[in-house]
Amino acid sequence: MENVIxxxxxxxxxxxxxxxxxxxNVKKGFVTGFIGGNGAGKSTTIKLIMNLLRQDSxxxxxxxxNYKKHExxxxxxxxxxxxxxxxxxxxxxxxxxxIIKPAYKNWDDEAFQRYVNQFELPLNKNMKTFSKxxxxxxxxxxxxxxxxxxxxxxxxxxxxxxxFRRELLNILHELMQxxxxxxxxxxxxxxxxxxxxxxxxxxxxGEHIFTKEFYKIEEEYAIVKGTLNLLDQETEREFVAIxxxxxxxxxxxxDKNRVANIFGDSVIMEKPTLEDIMYYTKKGW
Amino acid sequence: MVNLILKDxxxxxxxxxxxxxxxxxxxxxxxxxxxxxxxxxxxxxxxTFAYDEKDNANILLNSLPYTRKEIxxxxxxxxxxxxxxxxxxxxxxxxxxxxxxxxxLWKDILLIIGLVMVALSFILPIFYKFKTQSLMIAVGxxxxxxxxxxxxxxxxxxxxxxxxxxxxxxxxETQMYFVAILTIIIxxxxxxxxxxxxxxxxxx
Numbered sequence: 001m002e003n004v005i006x007x008x009x010x011x012x013x014x015x016x017x018x019x020x021x022x023x024x025n026v027k028k029g030f031v032t033g034f035i036g037g038n039g040a041g042k043s044t045t046i047k048l049i050m051n052l053l054r055q056d057s058x059x060x061x062x063x064x065x066n067y068k069k070h071e072x073x074x075x076x077x078x079x080x081x082x083x084x085x086x087x088x089x090x091x092x093x094x095x096x097x098x099i100i101k102p103a104y105k106n107w108d109d110e111a112f113q114r115y116v117n118q119f120e121l122p123l124n125k126n127m128k129t130f131s132k133x134x135x136x137x138x139x140x141x142x143x144x145x146x147x148x149x150x151x152x153x154x155x156x157x158x159x160x161x162x163x164f165r166r167e168l169l170n171i172l173h174e175l176m177q178x179x180x181x182x183x184x185x186x187x188x189x190x191x192x193x194x195x196x197x198x199x200x201x202x203x204x205x206g207e208h209i210f211t212k213e214f215y216k217i218e219e220e221y222a223i224v225k226g227t228l229n230l231l232d233q234e235t236e237r238e239f240v241a242i243x244x245x246x247x248x249x250x251x252x253x254x255d256k257n258r259v260a261n262i263f264g265d266s267v268i269m270e271k272p273t274l275e276d277i278m279y280y281t282k283k284g285w
Numbered sequence: 286m287v288n289l290i291l292k293d294x295x296x297x298x299x300x301x302x303x304x305x306x307x308x309x310x311x312x313x314x315x316x317x318x319x320x321x322x323x324x325x326x327x328x329x330x331x332x333t334f335a336y337d338e339k340d341n342a343n344i345l346l347n348s349l350p351y352t353r354k355e356i357x358x359x360x361x362x363x364x365x366x367x368x369x370x371x372x373x374x375x376x377x378x379x380x381x382x383x384x385x386x387x388x389x390l391w392k393d394i395l396l397i398i399g400l401v402m403v404a405l406s407f408i409l410p411i412f413y414k415f416k417t418q419s420l421m422i423a424v425g426x427x428x429x430x431x432x433x434x435x436x437x438x439x440x441x442x443x444x445x446x447x448x449x450x451x452x453x454x455x456x457x458e459t460q461m462y463f464v465a466i467l468t469i470i471i472x473x474x475x476x477x478x479x480x481x482x483x484x485x486x487x488x489x
Binding site: 047050051052053054071072073074075076078080082084085086087088089090091095098099100102103104 | 291296299336339345352
């Protein structure tokens with residue numbers, strides 16, 4: 001399967017934070033959800049992919065090309081939606097379009113107009129009057145108007161109301177009917193991913209924990225509940241992390257079948273949510 | 286690149302009228318054309334940086350298919366375009382208001398462009414390296430030093446400066462002009478390359 005984004009052995013250090021030997025691949029034609037807690041390195045990774053940051057070492061390639069030689073070709077094919085505002089506040093969306101349109105070779109005015117109508121965006125109001133959701137939609141309309149093959153979004157659903165969120169997910173879902181499109185988005189609202197993500201990439205503390213197909217996560221991981229007397233030094237090793245209380249323990253395992261063999265019917269196993277996985281991974285770190 | 290230059294005009298669309306109105310006002314009270322031309326050019330360019338900074342535009346511009354080299358170059362080329370436009374507007378205004386037969390003296394034009402280029406050669410790399418705010422601090426500090434020099438070291442500095450500008454204005458020898466123009470161009474290009482270097486390493 002073809003990779004749209006490849007990061008290999010990337011190192012980047014800042015004051016007080018670093019990404020070490022970081023390698024991830026994003027597969028073409030799928031939606032990859034990018035999860036991790038605050039400060040895990042999600043935004044840094046996205047900035048590396050967008051060439052807003054340069055890595056200290058390692059390679060970043062997008063569409064099989066590197067930024068050193070092919071910056072324009074790469075960005076021509078990327079659509080971006082950021083968490084923070086990137087629009088000039090004192091101009092209208094119409095002027096914003098005038099600014100952005102000539103940057104792209106394959107800008108499609110008709111498509112832009114169609115999305116503006118669909119998202120009910122006002123063309124003649126200053127960007128500063130736009131709500132967070134409207135700005136997100138404006139970014140998306142721009143991304144879609146130049147027929148981006150890869151859409152990169154940094155926390156697009158953060159701060160949006162549930163209706164907006166669902167609308168966004170529907171639009172993305174529609175978009176994915178086209179097999180050549182790839183979506184990579186970071187979020188910490190993990191329930192969004194249940195609806196559309198094919199792959200999940202999980203980072204923690206500047207390190208890549210895993211990239212897996214969504215359904216496989218459910219096959220491999222499990223929440224295990226049981227009484228405290230089942231735990232000893234040996235069995236505790238089977239878990240990513242354990243939460244103990246007076247009444248018993250709850251723990252996350254990355255190998256559901258093995259735990260089932262060890263404990264048999266003495267424990268209850270449940271399907272974990274992504275939040276469970278994030279929570280226990282952080283705890284076990 | 287042309288798009289980036291147009292963008293800087295577009296985002297100031299609403300202020301341009303204010304610029305023109307105040308230029309006319311200054312012409313009425315007969316402020317020298319060189320002063321108007323220089324100050325407005327500098328104001329316009331500084332303003333484009335302030336907008337880019339305030340609204341995170343660097344993230345936007347760097348996510349669009351532009352190279353960092355183009356983004357920096359658009360400011361350096363743009364600066365000359367805006368300055369020419371401002372000179373043009375000012376001289377038209379002067380022509381209608383004060384009825385001057387001769388439009389701008391070509392020496393005035395050269396002086397404005399020269400001053401703008403020299404000033405920007407120092408200012409733009411600072412803008413790229415730091416925030417625009419830091420320039421205000423730098424200007425304040427330089428002004429303080431300037432005052433101190435006048436006060437204690439060389440009371441005649443102001444006069445010397447004025448004289449050397451006067452001298453430049455009365456220069457006849459084309460050779461001297463040539464040297465001055467060449468020096469300014471080298472300074473400007475050097476500053477341009479420095480800014481590209483700074484901006485390429487910048488983190489957003």
